[in-house]
Amino acid sequence: MPSSAPRRLGLTAAAVVVSVLAALLGTAAPAQAADATITVGTTADGDATGACTSPGILTLSSPVTLRSAICVANNRGGAQVVDVPSGSYALTGGTLPVGTQPGADITIQGTSSSTITGDGEHQVFLLDPAMIGGVAVTLDGLTVSGGVDDVYGGGAVLGGSPDPSAPADALVIRNSTFSGNRANTSGGSTAAPGGAVQFAGGSLTVTNSTFTGNDAGTSSGGAIAYQSVQSTGQGLRIDGSTFTGNSATATGLTGGAAVDVADTAASGVTFTITDSTFTGNTVNAGTGRFRGSAILLESGKLTLTGSTFGGNRNATADGSAIAVSGGALTAQYNRFAGDNGVALALLGGQAAATENWWGCGGAPGASGCDAVSGPATTSPYLTLTATAAANPLVQPATSTTVTASLLVDSAGAAVPATKLGAFAGTDVAWTANGIAGATVSPGTSALAAGTASTTFTSASPGTGTVTAALAGAGASAAVAIGVYAPPAIASTPLTGVVGRPQSSVISASGYPTPALALDTAAPAGLSLTDNHDGTATLTGTPTGPAGDYALAVAATNSAGRVVATIPYSLNQTAAFSSPPSAQFRVGSAGAFTITTTGRPTPSPIALSGPLPTGLTFTDAGNGSATIAGTPAPGTGGITTITLSATNGVGAPATQSLTISVLEAPRVTSSAETAARVGDAVSFTVTTAHAYPVPVLTRTGTLPAGLAFTDNGDGTASIAGTPTGPGGSFPITVGATSAAGSTAAPLTIVVAEPPAITLAASNQTVGDGATATFTAAASGFPAPGVQWFVSEDGGSSWRELTGETAPTLSFRAALAQNGNRYRATFTSTAGSASTEATLTVTLTPGITSAAGASFAIGSAGTFTVTTTGSPVPALRTGTTLPSWLGFTDNGDGTATIAGTPPAGSGGAYPIAITAANGALPDATQDFVLTVPEQPAITSAAATTFTVGASGSFTITTAPGYPALRTLAVSGALPSGVRFVDRGDGSGVLTGTPDAGTGGVYALTVTSASAGSPAATQAFVLTVDEAATFTSASRLEVTRGVEVDFAIATGHAYPAVTAIGVAGTLPAGLVFTDNGDGTATITGTTLDAEGSVPLTLTAGAGSQTLTLEVSNAPVRPLPAVPIVADGPLGGVPSTAVPGQSLTVTASGFAADSPVTFGIYSTPVVVAQVDADVNGVATATIVIPAGYTGAHTLLAIGTAPDGSERVLRSAVLLPGGTGGGSGGPGGSGGGAGEPAAPAGAGGGLAGTGSDVGGIALLAVLLLAAGVAVVVRRRVRRA
Known part of the structure; x- marks a missing residue:
């Protein structure tokens, strides 16, 4: 059941008709x-x-x-x-x-x-049809079938409170059966869940009930679809119920062919399904996948305990038993067996499915077990074990009890018997094998509290196997039956090794199984352990000594005791006992003996690896060997070889033997090396064929900056950075070891690059004077010098031919000003340079103008320019105002800059000096002029009032120069003018005319010669009070519609709200339109009279007198006139004297209506219309009238106009005195007598209830219906 908005859906027309009838009948x-x-x-x-x-x-x-x-x-x-x-x-x-x-x-x-x-077309039960919430329903002991809903779902029951703000509903189903109920039998909706039950919004409890053969079609929840709506009062509990043969069609959006659960409201309540059975629920092939052919959990928390799942089918692999697409499932102590494909599919959310039976006694997916997909937790799981009460059996005993149990899970933990209700009464089948004639009785026993038992019997000895089979899973127990036999020990010799762990098995036969023990002490480090299965293990680590031992072992059982001697041979692995090192000397004869230990004696002894030249290896064959000879020159050093020895006990022994050959050292490195002052250098002194490693030393003085280091490996390092001076440095290197000593000469030559010892200095001379530069440098070997010149500031250099002396002299010219001169000293060790600058001078001059102007409030700048060499420096000795700065730019120019503030207009003299060291200095008297416009100092706005004299003075502050004039531009309101007083001030004065109210944008300008004009945006506001232009009197007719417009004239500010003070007659409404207008509308039935009202709009007001009068009585016209419609209650024929109840509608409420009859107009009644504008009169056809006549009613319409209704009536003649035909009571032939009081006057009025009832019936027949019932639609 995919999550969506609450899913209650709606119907019904009948409820509307009921409400209509109830209203009409009161x-x-x-x-x-x-x-x-x-x-x-x-x-x-x-x-x-x-x-x-x-x-x-x-x-x-x-x-x-x-x-x-x-x-x-x-x-x-x-x-x-x-x-x-x-x-x-x-x-x-x-x-x-x-x-x-x-x-x-x-x-x-x-x-x-x-x-x-059900009738196969409708739901059976619709709970809380008005969705008011707070409704509780219990269905107990019922069988419900044949319910169908193709719109909203819930074929048998549709319930719940789908409004989140309404109280939750509650539904309890117990001891009931729901079969053959369906949803979505036509079409393909996925949003109408619940083949039998749909419940959204509240708590649903199902106990001890059966759901079979229900179908949800293309929606979810073949039997039950549940969804939470409110945050409180939600819950789902299914206990002890059976779901079998329910179905739904796969669409890719649906699931739960038996039960669909969604906690859409996130109520936090844990839903529960306990001790229930789900079998044979199926998914019909459709257009997509299907989630969970038994249960789909869409969201929320669901605990599933002690329930059985079997034979459920889902071809789409998304859970043949359960699918979880969201929320959290906790499933324990459930039985899964025979569900096809994946029984539990975790498609989203989480699932803890531990302590469950998966059909084979193993984990999900094991052979014969239902499978699980997704990251669900499934271990530990339930498994089957079998154990024998007595094992082994010893004749004459021939039987024992064998028990099959589910009370220990796959992790070895105990399983509470009280949790295994799903298995109660399940049969365990028993078989016996292994011993001919062995039997089990009974062959089948039922599980109770998680266990089932049988009795195993065998008259013959041997080992039998008892197997318990539970729903495809099996567990076996082996039972041994034997006869007495005396013990016998197998005396197989044993061996051991000193220091190596021992584990040897000694076996004995006999029945019962004999016990084994040592009859005498074992060798040191060993002990004997009885394994209680006819064997014992000799264990420990023997400590020796090696040799042959006799072990006395005793075997004892009910048939007797026997002692046997078992030979035990203790050996010792081979090992080397000689030292792991030997020493020889080059040129001297030597020998080294190798020795070993072990039992038996190790042989042979072998060598792996080459010996130093001059040495040989000899195996003596008695556990020893010899290495002997004279090492040859050049063999000094360490040689490692491997010795091995074996004696057949364990792995061969090995030893790593180190042979040291001593040899005197000799120096092998070069006798000369070179270095350079300032460069890092490293020279390695090496030796060869020296062992042990010699100590290296040196004698003689090293160049400054170098150090001698013995590296400890037969080499030494001379390293460092020479600091000078350069030169040739002879030393002697020595090498000494235990094998001898030697010495060798070594010369170190250090080159020193040139270094400047006297740097060239900058020179300043006048045009035509002599310039002299001098430089000097040191180095090894001694360097030579060359002078260069750069005429572009050092970017490029030109060699001065022939200038190779330390001093350079020449006659300077102004064109050489700024040239740079470089002396470069060069040797084979490198080069070094020094350079200096030549300055040739010329006297300064100021070339820029002697004056400038800056504007008030604007940043101004002026550049002072000069001539001269070097570039002159500029300064001023004048004290400048704080807003003005003088800056020497360092390039022969200076900047005068600043922003004159308001009020700083005037002339500023500045004394400027330019100097570059060449006299005389240049000077200039500079004047900075700051023109300043006048300032307008008065406010930028004022307010006048229409009809009142006003005056506003405009004032200014002087600028530079000081003379100024004032002017105002822009349209002034009529009655207002501007006057310039000629002293820097002016005045706005006058009385604004009517109709000039508003805002006037003006510009005030103040100007003076030689400076910019000052302007001010000025706003003149003219206030004008509102006046009412509409009538001050309003005449109102009772019952006639009023639409009176209220208006105001020009005003400023504009009228945005109109108010009224006083009480309007009932039914009239005052509406402010927010635009300076208002209306009074409506209809009043108040009594005649005058009502004073006061209208207000800002500061304006008006008295409005409202006069209420009655509608006039309109007389009958001389002849019938064109009518606005027919009268009601007029029959086509009548007779004189007949009473008629006539109605006339569409008149002003409570207005008089006159009824008459024609040809000659005769008033037959005058009545007031009711509040709905309907006038009802009982009239009597006057005597003597025959032929065609007209009945007419005249009065006032709601809009105040005249309204006429008329109908024709045929008077064929009659006896009078009563009424007959439609619309009246009569005394004609075959007609009932008139009621008392129906004679000559007007009869009383009343309500025709029969007609009203007929109207309601007609409404229902015509389909006048409104959809007021709603259920949850699903996305």
């Missing part, structure tokens, strides 16, 4: 009735008293039908019981509504043979 709703029981007295269907269509009827039909009993119980309200005796109740009148009032608690109680059968 029937009140019934009061709550006390608890009562209604007994059904017939199997026929019907509602003879109309209790189902009128809630006020409490009368039962006679005899009492089931429908009448239920509807009267609905109308009574409160707790009611409908007793349904045994019998077959076939419904012919459609659905039975149950629980139509809030708080209803209705029980429909049958016997085991009370059968209610």
Whole structure:
């Protein structure tokens, strides 16, 4: 049942008709009735008293039908019981509504043979049809079949409170059977669930009931579809019930061919299904997949306990028994067997399915077991065991009890017997094998509290097997039966190894199984353990000594005792006892002896790996060997070889032997090396064929910055960074070890790159003077010098030919100003350079203008420019205002910059000086002028009032220069002008004319010569009070519609709200339109009179007098005039003296209506129309009238116009004195006498109830119906 909005759906026209009848007849709703029981007295269907269509009827039909009993119980309200005796109740009148009032608690109680059968087109029960909530219904002891719903689902029962804000409903089904009910028998809706029951919104309890052969079609829930709606009062409990043969069709959106569960409201309630059976529920092939042929859990929490699932079929592999698409399933102690494909499919949410039986005694998916898909937890699971009470049996005993049990799960934990109700009464089949003639009795026994037993019997000895079979699973117990036999010990010799763990088995025969023990002490480290199966194990780790031992072992059983001696040989593995190292010296003879231990004596001894040249290996064959000889030159060092020895006990012994050959050292590295001052250097002193590793030393002085390090491996390092001075450094290297010593010469030559010792310095000279640069450098070997010149600031250099002396001199020219000169010193060790700059000077001058102007409020800048070499520096000695700055740019220019603030207009003198060291300095008297516009200082807005004199003064502040004028531009309102006073101020003055109210945008301009004009956006607001332009008097006719418009004239601010003070006549409504207008509309029936009202709009007001008057009495016209319609109640023929009740409609309420008859107009009645505009009069046809005549009514219409109704009547003649024919009472032939008082006057009026009832019937026949019933639609 895919989750969606609540799913109650609706019908019915009959309820509308009932309400119409109730309204017309004036029937009140019934009061709550006390608890009562209604007994059904017939199997026929019907509602003879109309209790189902009128809630006020409490009368039962006679005899009492089931429908009448239920509807009267609905109308009574409160707790009611409908007793349904045994019998077959076939419904012919459609659905039975149950629980139509809030708080209803209705029980429909049958016997085991009370059968209610639907008509194959409607649901059987519709619970809480008005969906008011708070309705409780119990169905007990009923068999319900043949229910069908093709619109909303719930073929047998549709119930619940689908409004989340309404109280929850409750439905209890117990001891009942639902069979052959269907939903969606036509079409393909997936949103109409519940083949038998659909319940959405409340609690549903099902106990001890059966659902068989129900079908949901293309929707979910073949038997039951449940969904929560409210957050409280929700619940689903199914207990002890059976679901078999229910079905639904696969669509890809549906599931639960038996039960569909959804906690859409997330109520948090745990739903439960306990001790129930689901078998043979199937999925019909359709257009897609199907989830759960027994149960689908869509959302919420469901606990499933002690239930049985078998033979359910789902070809779509999404759960032949259960599918979980959301929520949490807890399933325990259930029995699954024979469900095809995947029995439990976890498609979403979570599932804890532990302690269940899956059909084979193993895990889900094991051979013969139902399968599970998805990440469900299924372990531990239930499994079957078999145990014998006595085992083994010793003759003369011949029988024992064997028990099959489910009381231990797959993890070895105990299973409570009380939880295994799903298995109660299930047969266990027993068989016996292994011993000819062995039997079990009984051959079949039923499980009770999780166990079943049989008795195994065999007169012959041997080992028998008893097998218990439960629904395809089996468990076996082996039972041994034997006769007495004395013990006998197998005396097989044993062996052991010193220090190695021992595990040897000693066996004995005999019956009963003999016990084994040592009769004497075992070798040190060993012990004998009886295994109680006719064997014993000699274990431990023997500590020796190695040798041959005799073990005395005793075997004892009921038939006697015997002692046997078992040979035990304790050996010892081979091992080397000689040292793992030997030493020889090159050129000297030597020998080394190798020795071993072990039992037997190890032989042979072998060597792996090459020996140093000059040495040989000899095996003596007695557990020893020799390495001897004279090592050859060059063999000094360490040689490792591997020795091995074996004696047949365990793995061969091995030893790693290290042979050291001593040899004197010699130096092998170069006698000379080179280095460079400032560069890191590393030189390695090496030796060869020296063992042990020699110690290396040096004598003599190393170059500064270098260090000698013995590396401890026969080499030494001379490393570091020479710091100078450069040169040639001779030293001596020595090598010494236990084998001898040696020495060798080594020369280190250190080159030193040139280094500047006297750097060239910058020179400044006048144009034509001599410039001199001098530089010097050191280094090894001594460097030479070359001078270069750069004329582009160092980007490129040109060699000065012939200039190779440390000093460079020449005559300077202005064109050489800024040239750079470089001296480069070079040797084989590298090069170094020094450089300096030549400056050639020229006197300064100022070339820029001597004045500038800045604007108030705008950033201004002026650049001062100069000539001269070097570039002059610029400064001022004048104190500047804080907003003005003077900045030397360092490139022969300076910047005067700043933003003059308001009020800073004027002239500012600045003294400027330019200097570059060449005298004289240049000076300039600079003047900065700041023009300033005048400022408008008065406010930017004022307000005048229409009809009142106003004045506003505009003021200014002076600028630079100070002279200024004032002007105002823009349209001024009539009556207002501007005057410039000529002193920097002006005035707005005058009286605004009527109709000038509003906002005027003006511009005020103040100007002075030589500076920008100042402007101000000025707003002049003219206030104007509102006036009413509509009439001050309103005449109203009672019962006639009023539509009076109220209007106002020009105003500022504009009128946005109109109010009224005073009480309007009843029925009239004042409406403010929000745009300066309002209306008074409606119709009043208040008495004649004058009503004073006050209208207000802002500051304006008006007195409105409302006059209420009666509608006039309109006389009959001389001749009948064109009518607006016919009269009611006028027959086609009548006779003089006949009374007629005539109605005229469409008149103003409570207005006078005149009735007359023509040809000559005669007033026959004058009455007032009622509040609905209907005038009803009883008139008498005057005597003496015959032929064709016209009856006419005239009065005032609701819009105040004249309204006329007329109808023709034929007067063929008559006796008078009564009435006859339609519309009257008469005394004509064959007609009843007139009622008392019907003579010459107008008769009283009344209500024709028969006509009203007929109208209701006609409405029902014509299909005047409204859909008021609703159930949950599903997405």
